[in-house]
Amino acid sequence: MLKHALFAGLVFDENDNQVENVYIGQDPCYVVNDHGFKRHILSETIDRQVLDQMREMIEGKEDFISQQAAKMLGQDDIFTYAMIANQLKNMDNQFDKLLETGIPTETRSYMGLMGFKIVVNVHGDVISVNQPGIESGEEEGE
Numbered sequence: 023m024l025k026h027a028l029f030a031g032l033v034f035d036e037n038d039n040q041v042e043n044v045y046i047g048q049d050p051c052y053v054v055n056d057h058g059f060k061r062h063i064l065s066e067t068i069d070r071q072v073l074d075q076m077r078e079m080i081e082g083k084e085d086f087i088s089q090q091a092a093k094m095l096g097q098d099d100i101f102t103y104a105m106i107a108n109q110l111k112n113m114d115n116q117f118d119k120l121l122e123t124g125i126p127t128e129t130r131s132y133m134g135l136m137g138f139k140i141v142v143n144v145h146g147d148v149i150s151v152n153q154p155g156i157e158s159g160e161e162e163g164e
Contacts, residue, residue: 029065035142035143084107
């Protein structure tokens with residue numbers, strides 16, 4: 023059961039206006055202003071689209087990501103590598119847990135400061151996801 027709007031504060035409409043986050047009963051929603059008409063879109067609709075895009079970026083690169091993450095953690099050993107690789111293989115479960123628990127407010131604020139931004143249309147379709155450090159090309163040189 024979804025309890026939080028995962029990307030609250032990071033979603034904008036096509037006119038670069040930040041989208042409001044409200045609850046209708048227990049359902050978190052993003053509110054997109056459509057020329058004065060406020061469209062309420064279940065947050066899971068938008069959040070899952072963003073997570074699907076992230077999954078597509080990761081798929082096929084699990085080994086590289088696992089190795090780099092282990093190095094960043096200072097735990098460049100086979101056990102840490104295996105643990106991270108296993109988590110990446112179970113992305114759907116991880117995403118479901120993330121939808122339940124949400125992203126901490128401080129983390130979302132940091133993401134916003136770093137330039138992470140989601141643009142949606144009035145129907146809740148994700149138009150773009152700006153992820154800092156992610157270029158349309160491949161990784162930087164070593």
